[in-house]
Amino acid sequence: MHPDTVEVLDSSEDTVQVTEVEEENDNDSVAFPEQHIAQLEQQLAEVSEKANLYWDSLLRQKAEMENLQKRVNRDLENARKYALEKFVSELLAVKDSMEMGAEAATKPEADLTTLQEGLTLTLRMLNTTLEKFGVQEINPHDQKFDPQWHEAMAMQPIPNVEAGTIVFVHQKGYQLNDRLIRPARVVVAKAIE
Structure with missing residues (x-):
């Protein structure tokens, strides 16, 4: 309110004064929102442009990932076929x-x-x-029996041979690198009773 409004005690004048002040504020607020709307529209346009750029980037990355997945699947299939x-x-x-x-x-x-x-x-x-x-032969003659690498086909009491020693190899075993492919099938000495 203006300083001269404070001096007026008449309620009707006060109302008129307040109305005048409100009208002045309304005129200012009409100009202000138009400017504010223009700023908001500009910001919206900028944000929309950024969103479109991000969306486009996302779609491109998604397409790249799909192409990469197809390429990896194709390479794996070829590796299986031609390994x-x-x-x-x-x-x-x-x-x-x-x-x-x-x-x-x-x-x-x-x-x-x-x-x-x-x-x-x-x-x-x-x-x-x-x-x-990487295929290695397992020929365990005269070695200790190991159930991880050998399969006992029979056990025989053999004089002067320690129990658990392999005395005959029926069939050699094989391993690929460190993995057993086929155990050696063997005859193992047992203690004489």
Whole structure:
């Protein structure tokens, strides 16, 4: 209120004065909201633009993730399909050698010594291929029986042999790196009663 309004004691004048002040404030508030609305519209436009940029970025990242997932799935599928490719190609050389030996054995001029040498070379080639891919032979003759690596086929009392010692290997075992593929099947010495 204005200072001269305070001096007027008449309630009707006071009402008029208050009304005049309110009208002045209404005129100011009409101008102010228009300016305020313009600012809000500008801020809304800026925020909308940022939101659109973020949305676009999100959609692009989602598409990239989907493409990456498809690529990873395709690579895994190819790895499953072709994981043994190198191993198989190495084994084919062994197969070829075995076929040549089998063919040579059918010829009348076949020499037993030559066939035996060829078979020994083929076996050596197979062992080399298996070792190259981490396959190791388990041949535990004269070792202590270990149920993690050996399978007891029989137990026999053997003089002068400590109980639990492997005395005969029926079938060699194999491991791939540190994983057992097949246990060695063995005969184990037992205590003489």
